Amino acid sequence: MILVHAMTPARYGVWALFLVVTTFFEMTKSGLLKNAHVLYVSGTAADNPEKTTIASSSLIINTGITILFIAFIYLWGDGLSRWVGGGPELATTLRWFVPGLVVMVFFSHLEAVQQSHLDFKGVFAGYFARQLSFLIVIASLRLTHQPIRLEHLSLYWSGCVFIGTVVIYFYSRRYLLNRFDPTMAWVKKITGYGGYIFTSGIVANLFSNLDQLMTGAVIKSTADVAMYNSASRLNQFIDTPSYAAADVIFPKISKASVEEGENKVLYLYERMVAVLMCFTTPLVIFIIIFAWPITTIIAGNAYQRAALILQLYMVAGFLRPFQNQSANLLNSLGKARLCFIINLISLGVNLIVNWTCLHTIGFYGAATGTVITCLLGTTAWYFVMRRQVGVEMRSIIRYMGEFYGVFYREALAILRRVRGGAGA
Structure with a gap:
């Protein structure tokens, strides 16, 4: 700031x-x-x-x-x-x-x-x-x-x-x-271990920064890159819980896949995605509605054009927990190669879509391309996860409803205690 x-x-x-x-x-x-x-x-x-x-x-x-x-x-x-x-x-x-x-x-x-x-x-x-x-x-x-x-x-x-x-x-x-x-033996072993994790890291880092890199490469304006960077930093509020949750659920799924079978893995995955989407949904709606004042307060009047980018990012941010947890699930099940292939295809599609949108739309092309790629990617990830572990979207929606019900009842209980204390 x-x-x-x-x-x-x-x-x-x-x-x-x-x-x-x-x-x-x-x-x-x-x-x-x-x-x-x-x-x-x-x-x-x-x-x-x-x-x-x-x-x-x-x-x-x-x-x-x-x-x-x-x-x-x-x-x-x-x-x-x-x-x-x-x-x-x-x-x-x-x-x-x-x-x-x-x-x-x-x-x-x-x-x-x-x-x-x-x-x-x-x-x-x-x-x-x-x-x-x-x-x-x-x-x-x-x-x-x-x-x-x-x-x-x-x-x-x-x-x-x-x-x-x-x-x-x-x-x-x-x-x-x-x-x-x-020792040369350990040098070879360490470099050999990286494999798909190393290349997946390259792909993931390119994917997350592609909008800024391509905006700079196509439009040749560092001022426009600054707009994308400021919106991207605000977007991290949405992504952070998903990445933190990945650290928590990774060992749980790895253990469950060995000790309790695919049903437990599916249960953990669907509930984690539901919890994350319960958190991101109201936050996404709030930021979409108030994107202009939020951008102005944090970055200043010179960055008002970043507000629409932020709104487009929020659409992608709403769906990103599903993609992040899907990739995390495949890695924890020892299917890093499949995860790498999907990420590589996603990067290629993102590159083509962003390039096309930047040349046809201009300044907002990279943000628009990111949303289009995210929608396509989420659809692809859903069918992959359905085939791999039997994911059902209706189960995720049902868990979301259950969590919102718990939140609502807890909020009512807190209000009653507050009123009871005030009355006393």
């Missing part, structure tokens, strides 16, 4: 593209490394010396991937910037973030170390310190009326990543044995 009000839409659009590129790199790398690191270390006995071999091999891969990305920035950063419409500013901002990329090697490694020992306090503390310090920096610049230059902003972000790394290091020290003994 501070940056939106402190920068012009064109300059904020460059920052939005910078975040898309760097976040895409980190999330993709995490999909390959962190899952494998956590899986192999957590499944190894506490006194097994192979723990350090696994961690060391993971660090080698982490470093190698980062070096390749830094080389890509210096060799082809200008071309990438021109392709997405970021101009020379985006390439410069990416190069100023190289120190941050180096520090991120250690941050992500320590994060994986923490999670592999089922300790999440350090991860929370590291991210909290990183984000809070950046907030303090940009708030201080705003309050003192200092100019905010994009290349300096990426350098400040690098410093904040360093602060987060120091914090997470203090929480991780007890798990570090200060030995470095990687």
Whole structure:
């Protein structure tokens, strides 16, 4: 919010593209490394010396991937910037973030170390310190009326990543044995494990950022990218509960599929989707009705065009819990290959539809294309899930009715207690 009000839409659009590129790199790398690191270390006995071999091999891969990305920035950063419409500013901002990329090697490694020992306090503390310090920096610049230059902003972000790394290091020290003994066997095993999860991560990250990337590539306006970025950030309010629920239900479904059979899996899946849609439905309706004042309050008058984008995103956001939980269900049942194929087809369709809509509609083309793709994707996912586990839409609707009934009765009970207390 501070940056939106402190920068012009064109300059904020460059920052939005910078975040898309760097976040895409980190999330993709995490999909390959962190899952494998956590899986192999957590499944190894506490006194097994192979723990350090696994961690060391993971660090080698982490470093190698980062070096390749830094080389890509210096060799082809200008071309990438021109392709997405970021101009020379985006390439410069990416190069100023190289120190941050180096520090991120250690941050992500320590994060994986923490999670592999089922300790999440350090991860929370590291991210909290990183984000809070950046907030303090940009708030201080705003309050003192200092100019905010994009290349300096990426350098400040690098410093904040360093602060987060120091914090997470203090929480991780007890798990570090200060030995470095990687082996080629473990390097191959870790990279081999990624497979479909790694490629699915690439596809998922491309899919979630395709609207901003294609808007920049086709329209060549960073100001328009800024509109999409601001609407996308507001849209995260809808997506966050679905992703959080995935972390909860993933182990439950994996266990149920082994111990209790497909009927229990189907029951858990349909009820989780129903709960999420019960939550998102009123929120979606509220945001669609009040999209203009919400956008104006959060982003300012310059971003009013983002209101219609936000409304279109809400239509897709209403259906997204079904798609997210379907993908999560297939992964938990060991059908990652099928999940990858569906996601890859969805990405291809989204690319074609968005490209067509951008050239025919213009500014709102990417948002319109996202809605069309989401409707097609939800339909496809429904028939896939019906075939795989026997999902029935009427069951989800019935569960939604039951949950709303519970909410209504609980609300009435609370009102009665409040009135009773006031009368006393």
